[in-house]
Amino acid sequence: MSWRALASAFLLVAAPAWAAAVAEPGGTADAPAIAADVRCPPEAGQPTAEQAAAGMRAAVDSGLMWKATKGGRTVWLYGTIHVAKLSWAYPGPDVMHALMASDVVALELDVTDAGVIDRLRKAIERRPDAPALPEALQRRLAAQMAANCIAPDHLASLRPEMQAVTVDLATARQFGLYPEYGIDTVIAGVARTLRKPLRSLETPESQAALLVSDDPAETARTVGEVLDELEGGQSPQMLQRLAGDWQRGDLADLDAYGQWCDCLDTPEQRAEFVKLIDERNPLMADKIAKWNAEGKSLFVAVGSLHMTGRIGLPELLKARGFQVERVPFADAH
Numbered sequence: 001m002s003w004r005a006l007a008s009a010f011l012l013v014a015a016p017a018w019a020a021a022v023a024e025p026g027g028t029a030d031a032p033a034i035a036a037d038v039r040c041p042p043e044a045g046q047p048t049a050e051q052a053a054a055g056m057r058a059a060v061d062s063g064l065m066w067k068a069t070k071g072g073r074t075v076w077l078y079g080t081i082h083v084a085k086l087s088w089a090y091p092g093p094d095v096m097h098a099l100m101a102s103d104v105v106a107l108e109l110d111v112t113d114a115g116v117i118d119r120l121r122k123a124i125e126r127r128p129d130a131p132a133l134p135e136a137l138q139r140r141l142a143a144q145m146a147a148n149c150i151a152p153d154h155l156a157s158l159r160p161e162m163q164a165v166t167v168d169l170a171t172a173r174q175f176g177l178y179p180e181y182g183i184d185t186v187i188a189g190v191a192r193t194l195r196k197p198l199r200s201l202e203t204p205e206s207q208a209a210l211l212v213s214d215d216p217a218e219t220a221r222t223v224g225e226v227l228d229e230l231e232g233g234q235s236p237q238m239l240q241r242l243a244g245d246w247q248r249g250d251l252a253d254l255d256a257y258g259q260w261c262d263c264l265d266t267p268e269q270r271a272e273f274v275k276l277i278d279e280r281n282p283l284m285a286d287k288i289a290k291w292n293a294e295g296k297s298l299f300v301a302v303g304s305l306h307m308t309g310r311i312g313l314p315e316l317l318k319a320r321g322f323q324v325e326r327v328p329f330a331d332a333h
Contacts (some may be wrong), residue, residue, distance in 0.1 A: 008302040010242060011276050014120055014207040015165045016133045016179035017111040040149035041173040044180035047086065061092030062247045063183065064254075064304055068322040073297045074100060075288055075322065077313055079304030080183035081246040083172050083239070087179040089248060091190060094329050102299035104291065105191035109207065110198045112188045120136035121302045123208035131216050133160050133223060140227045141167070148173075150277055159212045160219055164226040171236040177243055180243035187301045199291070201284045201302065210275060233264075249329065255308045278311050285316035 037227045037333040047055060052078060064079040091099065110116050132138065143154050148170040155163040169179055180183075191198055213219050238261065241266045258264050258310065264273055288300055306313055314324045 004172045007161050010081060010246075010305045012022075012045075012210060012303070013107070013109045013182075014124065014204065015084055015109055015162065015183050016169060016182050017109065017117065017120060017185070017299055024207040026324070028055055035271070040265060041176075044280055048070070052090075055090040055269075057088035058097075059092045061094045062088050062249065063095075064307055064315060065095065065098065065329070066247075066307070066324055067327050068314070068324045070289075070292060070317075070320075070322045072105045072314065073292055073295065074101070075292055075297070075317065076299045076327075077307060077317070078187070078299065078301045079246070079307040080187070080231070080301050081181050081243060081304060082182040082184060083169060083177040084181040084183055084186075084246075085176045085243075086181050089183065091186070092260065092329065094327060096190075098126055098327075099187070099190060099196070099299050100194060101297065103296045104185065104195045104199055105297050106199045106229065106288065106291070106298055106300045107182075108200070108202050108302050109204060110188055110200045111185050112192055112198070113177075113200075114202065116204055120204035120208065123205050124212055125157055126159050127214075130159070130214075134220055137220060137223055137227070140231070143221060144227060144230050155177070161212045161222045161226075164223045164230075165193055165211065168226050168230060168235050169239075171230065172243070174245070175240050184301055184303075189301075191299075196299075201287055201300075202280070209264045212321050229328040251326075254304060257305065277309075278304065281311050281313055281316055282308055285313055285320060288313070289320045 025062065050120050061196070062252055063081070066077040068075040068077060078095060078098070082318070116210060133141065139162070142152055144167050145163075150167060150170055172178070188198060190302075213222070226235075229238075242254075242257075244250070259275075264270050284302065284306070291298055300313070302313070309315070315328075318324050
C-alpha cells in the first residue's frame with residue numbers, strides 16, 4: 001500500500017476531508033457513463049435524528065485511547081481512522097466521558113471549520129499552469145475512476161495525486177468504509193455540540209505538502225504507485241486490514257505495520273515515512289505539552305499510527321514528563 005494511501009486512511013485528514021466533500025458516485029452528462037457491469041456501492045447516508053439517537057444509545061468504544069497526566073491535568077490521546085463504518089462513528093461511553101471531561105479538543109485539522117476547508121481546497125487544487133499527466137497514466141486513472149463509480153469531472157479541479165488518492169479511498173466503500181464517517185470528523189462534530197473549543201495541531205498547507213508535489217516527475221511517480229496498487233487489488237485489502245485493526249484496538253498489528261505493509265522496501269519509501277511520522281509527531285507532542293502547561297485538559301484525536309512505536313505520541317509524552325497508560329475499553333471487541 002502506497003504511503004499516500006496509508007496517509008489518507010490513518011495519518012492525514014486532508015485527503016478524506018476533501019474526498020467526503022467532492023467524491024460522489026455516479027456520472028454526469030459530461031462524464032463517461034459507468035460501465036453496466038460495475039456495481040456501485042451505496043452512498044454514505046445521513047442518519048435521521050432518530051437513527052442517530054439510537055446509534056448513540058447502542059454505541060461501543062472502538063479504536064485506541066491513552067490517558068496522560070501531568071500537573072494534575074489530563075490529556076486523552078485517541079487514535080482514529082479517517083474512513084469508517086457508520087456504526088463505528090458513534091462514540092462509546094469511555095470516549096464520551098473523556099470528551100466531556102476535557103477543556104479543549106485538538107485534532108490534526110478542524111475539518112468543521114470552513115476556513116480550514118477553504119485553505120485545504122486551495123492547497124490541493126490543480127494549478128492552471130501544471131502539465132498534464134502522461135497520456136497512459138491519465139487513461140489508467142480514468143479507468144479506475146469509472147471502476148469505482150466516480151465521475152471524472154467531480155475530481156477535475158484536484159491535483160493528479162489527490163485524484164488518485166481519492167479514488168483509492170473510494171475502494172473502501174465496498175467494505176462499508178466511508179470518509180464521511182471518519183472518526184475525526186465525528187469527534188469534531190461532537191465537540192461542537194458540547195461547545196468545546198477546537199484546535200488544529202497542524203495546518204492544511206503542511207498536510208497538503210505531504211501529498212502533492214510541483215515536480216511533474218514526482219507527481220507521475222506518485223500517481224503510478226497508487227494505480228499499481230489499485231489495479232493489483234492490494235489497496236482495498238490493506239484498507240480493510242487497517243480498519244479491522246482500528247475497530248478491534250489491535251495495537252500489536254498496527255505496531256507491526258512496517259513488517260507486513262510492503263510499503264517500506266526502498267530508501268525513498270522509508271524517507272517518505274519518516275516525513276509522515278518521525279518529523280510530525282514531535283511537533284504535535286510539543287503543542288500538546290504546551291497547551292497542557294497552559295492549564296488545559298485536552299482530548300487529542302489523531303490518526304492511530306501516530307500512536308505506535310517509540311516515536312508514537314504516548315511515548316513522546318512520557319519523555320516530556322507525563323504519566324501515560326492505555327485505557328482498556330469496557331466494551332472491547
